[in-house]
Amino acid sequence: MKKVIRMPGKYIQGEGVIQDVGEYAKPLGTKPALVWGSHTRAAVAEPVLESLKNHEINEYFEIHFNGESSHEEIARLQEEAKSAGCDYVIGFGGGKALDSSRAMASRMGVRYMIVPTIASNDSPTSACAVYYNEEHECIGNEMFAFNPDVVLIDTGIIVKAPARYMAAGIGDALATWLEANSSYKNRGAVFAGGGSTMTAQMMSKLCFDTIMGYGKECIEAVKCNVVTAAVEKVVESTTLLSGIGWESGGLTCAHAVANSLPVLHETHDFLHGEKVSFGIIVQLMLDEDMTQEEIYRIVDFEIDMGLPVTFDDLGLKDQSLERMQKFGEHAVKNETYIQTMYFPVTASSMAGAMMAANSLGKRRKALKGIK
Ligand SMILES: [Zn+2]
Structure with missing residues (x-):
């Protein structure tokens, strides 16, 4: 290809x-x-x-x-x-x-x-x-x-904009390597119009590592409305590296969840990157190549960024498995990028992953003493 x-x-x-x-x-x-x-x-x-x-x-x-x-x-x-x-x-x-x-x-x-x-x-x-x-x-x-x-x-x-915007940008970009990597394993076509390059994969990974390393300091600086080295590194990651990463690296599960969330109408007013953040955790619940250590590190990072990691954070009232099953059915039936994962995702595996993501988010928040 x-x-x-x-x-x-x-x-x-x-x-x-x-x-x-x-x-x-x-x-x-x-x-x-x-x-x-x-x-x-x-x-x-x-x-x-x-x-x-x-x-x-x-x-x-x-x-x-x-x-x-x-x-x-x-x-x-x-x-x-x-x-x-x-x-x-x-x-x-x-x-x-x-x-x-x-x-x-x-x-x-x-x-x-x-x-x-x-x-x-x-x-x-x-x-x-x-x-x-x-x-x-x-x-x-x-x-x-x-x-x-x-x-x-x-x-x-x-840095003059509210920190919530920067955090959402970090959430969107945090997904880039996780999705580019899972899309690459599938060797599928990406938005750019062909297979993914080593360059796009490398940029996605650099994006992920930079955000994980400097995200916290970046958010603190943005809260003070000041530009620091961490801000420069993270903005380059969320804008340039992630921009090339998603377009030429591929989108998969995290964006499939984010783009299906309108089915759960309470999430209507959330920013795109906030929805993607929860989608990342759902993807982590499905992907057997991720280690438990990596999963905890990513979820803890999202909590530090103030990103949504539970159903409560997303404002969901009905949190039943039945509702998640309907959500899963929508996500797998429509063109939501779930089809580009390197293994098949069914409506029920998606529903289960949603429930597991919420449970994990709650437990990691509790460990940090956050309700
Ligand atoms: Zn996005």
Whole structure:
């Protein structure tokens, strides 16, 4: 099988790099469409516009993002950028604003830069956009031909966001090697469009080791709104390494659980990375290649990050095996990535793993004296 890896053209990270937007935007075209919501605009417009001016990008067009990455919204953004004569796109903000910017640029066939202002998931470097309808329900995703030309992430901005976002990003990225590794054993095709490379596997492993090593210090620094070496290492892991890792390494059980959790409606308001965190424990319950020591280490780490490890943490009222059986049936019937595990997972093995994950989470929390 051919092997494929995909990645962004350029990745820039550091405290204060928002001031360099103009430098990296300049080669992309002549007139950028700046896509941002009002909250993001208030936070970054000043240094961004200053930087554009400093690099003689005097023509640009601002487009307000309305908050949902729906087909209607993306068509509107595209139309506005077209009538303003924009020939490239710079998207600022969180997942939905960035996905909409990615989708509009890809549909227009122009270059694009992605500037994340929170680090709650590992989608910025990818070529994938997740779509929602106007009722805010997820309706699927699309992989485009090209990844962003530039991803620029200012860690000084990332640490100003609530620590919960960083923790969710850590949860999402913690799954990357566990899933890339189990997908590789299956030798299946990954999102990149072929088999996984050694490079993607190595990046996934580096991501895992870095997060496990520096995650705690990173979260403490983010709580103080300061950038430290641990923050830089973890942000690079959750954004760049994990971004390449999932797209070119493969997703399996942890994401299958996360993407099926809407069936358990109480989890609706949880962040993607928080749902993935619980999915990781479910995967650990199924995977006979994991040692008990490794399992405890990962669950304890998630507890330290404040990530959900029990049904109570996820707000589940009905915690019965019958309900988990229905959950398992949904997860194995739909295209949720469970099919890419290196061994078959059935509805009942998934239900059992859900129950076991909750039990383990409770016991590990009790050992730490946490209810
Ligand atoms: Zn994810």
